[in-house]
Amino acid sequence: METLTIGDFAARSGVAPSALRYYEREGLIHSTRTSGNQRRYERTELRRVAFIRIAQQVGVSLDEIRAALAELPENRTPTRADWARLSDRWRHRLEEKIALMQRLRDDLSGCIGCGCLSLHRCKLINPGDALAGEGPGARILLNPPSGT
Amino acid sequence: METLTIGDFAARSGVAPSALRYYEREGLIHSTRTSGNQRRYERTELRRVAFIRIAQQVGVSLDEIRAALAELPENRTPTRADWARLSDRWRHRLEEKIALMQRLRDDLSGCIGCGCLSLHRCKLINPGDALAGEGPGARILLNPPSGT
DNA sequence: CTGCAACTTGAAGTGAACTTCAACTCAAGG
DNA sequence: CCTTGAGTTGAAGTTCACTTCAAGTTGCAG
Numbered sequence: 001m002e003t004l005t006i007g008d009f010a011a012r013s014g015v016a017p018s019a020l021r022y023y024e025r026e027g028l029i030h031s032t033r034t035s036g037n038q039r040r041y042e043r044t045e046l047r048r049v050a051f052i053r054i055a056q057q058v059g060v061s062l063d064e065i066r067a068a069l070a071e072l073p074e075n076r077t078p079t080r081a082d083w084a085r086l087s088d089r090w091r092h093r094l095e096e097k098i099a100l101m102q103r104l105r106d107d108l109s110g111c112i113g114c115g116c117l118s119l120h121r122c123k124l125i126n127p128g129d130a131l132a133g134e135g136p137g138a139r140i141l142l143n144p145p146s147g148t
Numbered sequence: 149m150e151t152l153t154i155g156d157f158a159a160r161s162g163v164a165p166s167a168l169r170y171y172e173r174e175g176l177i178h179s180t181r182t183s184g185n186q187r188r189y190e191r192t193e194l195r196r197v198a199f200i201r202i203a204q205q206v207g208v209s210l211d212e213i214r215a216a217l218a219e220l221p222e223n224r225t226p227t228r229a230d231w232a233r234l235s236d237r238w239r240h241r242l243e244e245k246i247a248l249m250q251r252l253r254d255d256l257s258g259c260i261g262c263g264c265l266s267l268h269r270c271k272l273i274n275p276g277d278a279l280a281g282e283g284p285g286a287r288i289l290l291n292p293p294s295g296t
Numbered sequence: 297c298t299g300c301a302a303c304t305t306g307a308a309g310t311g312a313a314c315t316t317c318a319a320c321t322c323a324a325g326g
Numbered sequence: 327c328c329t330t331g332a333g334t335t336g337a338a339g340t341t342c343a344c345t346t347c348a349a350g351t352t353g354c355a356g
Contacts, residue, residue, distance in 0.1 A: 006302085007301095017303090056343095097249060101242055101245060104206070105239055155331095184333085
């Protein structure tokens with residue numbers, strides 16, 4: 001068995017066939033076709049799907065995931081090094097997200113528990129109070145300055 | 149100024165007026181009305197909105213958030229202790245999420261970088277390989293056994 | 297070669313979380 | 327008083343990430 005049918009691929013990846021077709025329409029994964037027009041998946045595509053699901057866990061949109069996957073070579077099967085490079089970049093995203101959530105965890109009780117959580121002058125929401133004039137609200141915490 | 153108009157409340161909370169009305173329809177926040185039927189918000193409601201936005205960051209649905217907020221007293225303004233209790237429970241959720249993401253971070257490079265990420269026999273996806281017969285796929289990592 | 301499960305498509309439906317719109321009312325400064 | 331910006335409503339629209347459906351086709355076991 002060289003390639004997988006969509007059913008087998010779905011079973012192995014844990015993603016529904018309908019979602020796989022959707023991912024393909026969206027340009028996130030690829031398949032070849034049999035003479036009868038049925039999809040066949042190479043096993044290496046499993047890695048793409050794994051990456052997609054992991055990235056989704058981190059809260060990344062399919063749009064962004066597609067952009068990331070677009071950095072993989074299109075004309076050859078991505079090597080271990082290709083994936084390592086991609087993964088490395090995402091490790092940074094994870095680090096950031098983890099740091100954010102740790103700050104959340106460390107400050108949640110203190111900040112919500114106290115009277116300060118008025119969302120316009122709180123170290124959690126607006127650390128350093130630097131952007132006070134830059135429009136109100138919980139912008140820093142919810143959309144951290146680093147990154148898009 | 150005792151209470152806030154929806155505009156001011158939106159400005160201070162960083163949430164659009166339309167979203168605030170939506171939250172109210174959904175029973176997540178409350179307002180009083182003027183004689184002319186306009187909404188007026190107490191400042192303490194800012195804490196609710198803050199909680200909502202933070203919980204959303206953790207990936208919690210408004211449904212679940214509503215359930216959590218329902219534990220606050222309805223007949224009186226929540227005290228510091230009320231919020232502290234609630235926050236404490238959510239600190240645990242955050243801890244779990246952080247732990248998941250750390251596992252993700254620690255294993256991402258190794259797992260995706262190597263050839264193992266076939267999503268059916270990988271310590272990241274299926275640690276211990278215990279649920280091999282329990283349906284295939286990236287179930288453990290994506291829906292960790294602890295919790296719902 | 298037949299039967300049937302598994303596949304194909306485009307279109308429409310879903311649910312979450314909002315936003316936008318139209319038509320109207322309120323609040324407050326000049 | 328009057329104007330004007332801010333607020334009100336219900337209904338409909340939007341985006342994301344899929345799922346479901348109907349109608350038809352393919353692949354393979356028997």
